[in-house]
Amino acid sequence: MAQTAFAAKRRITLAGAAIDAVLALIKAVGGVIGHSQALIADAAHSASDLASDVLVLWAARIGAQPPDANHPYGHERFETAATLGLGATLLMVAGGFAYDAGMRLLQPERIADPGWLALSIACLSVIGKEAAYRFTMRVANCYDSDLLRANAWHSRNDALSSLVVIIGVLGALAGYPFMDAVAALA
Ligand SMILES: [Zn+2]
Numbered sequence: 259m260a261q262t263a264f265a266a267k268r269r270i271t272l273a274g275a276a277i278d279a280v281l282a283l284i285k286a287v288g289g290v291i292g293h294s295q296a297l298i299a300d301a302a303h304s305a306s307d308l309a310s311d312v313l314v315l316w317a318a319r320i321g322a323q324p325p326d327a328n329h330p331y332g333h334e335r336f337e338t339a340a341t342l343g344l345g346a347t348l349l350m351v352a353g354g355f356a357y358d359a360g361m362r363l364l365q366p367e368r369i370a371d372p373g374w375l376a377l378s379i380a381c382l383s384v385i386g387k388e389a390a391y392r393f394t395m396r397v398a399n400c401y402d403s404d405l406l407r408a409n410a411w412h413s414r415n416d417a418l419s420s421l422v423v424i425i426g427v428l429g430a431l432a433g434y435p436f437m438d439a440v441a442a443l444a
Contacts, residue, residue, distance in 0.1 A: 263401040264322035268315060270397040270406070274390040274413065275311035278304050281386055285379055292375045300383075303351070307416065310347060313340055314409050321405070337405045344408040348415060373427075380423040387417035 282304035289297030317340030325332045391414040398406035 260322045264318055266397050266401065267318045267403060267406060270394050271311050271314050274394055275308055277386040277390050278307040278311060281383055282308060284382065288375050288379050292373060294376060297376060310344060314405060317405055341404045341408050344412065348412050351415060377424060377427045380420045383420035384417050387413045391417060
């Protein structure tokens with residue numbers, strides 16, 4: 259049973275990791291081509307998402323191990339610890355997001371270049387991360403895994419962040435430069 263659950267968790271986490279790897283690559287290339295610091299920073303975020311996928315895989319693997327002499331009650335506490343770690347990084351991500359939006363509001367010249375490149379990449383990001391949220395959440399509920407739920411919520415947070423970028427860029431293209439920052443704060 260534990261092994262079936264682990265196989266399902268591994269499959270879904272690897273799919274999410276593939277999305278994060280592709281997004282990191284596209285954002286890095288787009289950032290270099292478009293000379294966009296915002297995209298490079300976003301690429302770094304996707305790379306850190308990839309790192310948390312690896313953490314989830316590792317914790318799920320240990321959590322699936324049967325009880326042994328050193329751990330007579332099983333290894334589920336490893337999953338709990340990793341879940342707490344994921345929750346903490348999620349808080350940091352949300353905090354960094356608010357800080358960044360605030361800085362842009364105070365210094366309008368720092369508003370990221372509102373180009374079509376940033377817009378297309380943000381659209382890809384919303385689709386990819388929302389998909390990751392949905393399929394990860396389905397498996398999380400199926401096996402009642404808080405570890406996967408935490409990772410799924412992180413994906414949805416990232417999808418929402420990119421959605422805010424889209425609204426801001428569209429606003430800027432329509433001639434409202436401050437909308438970028440306002441949308442980010444919202
Ligand atoms: Zn993320």
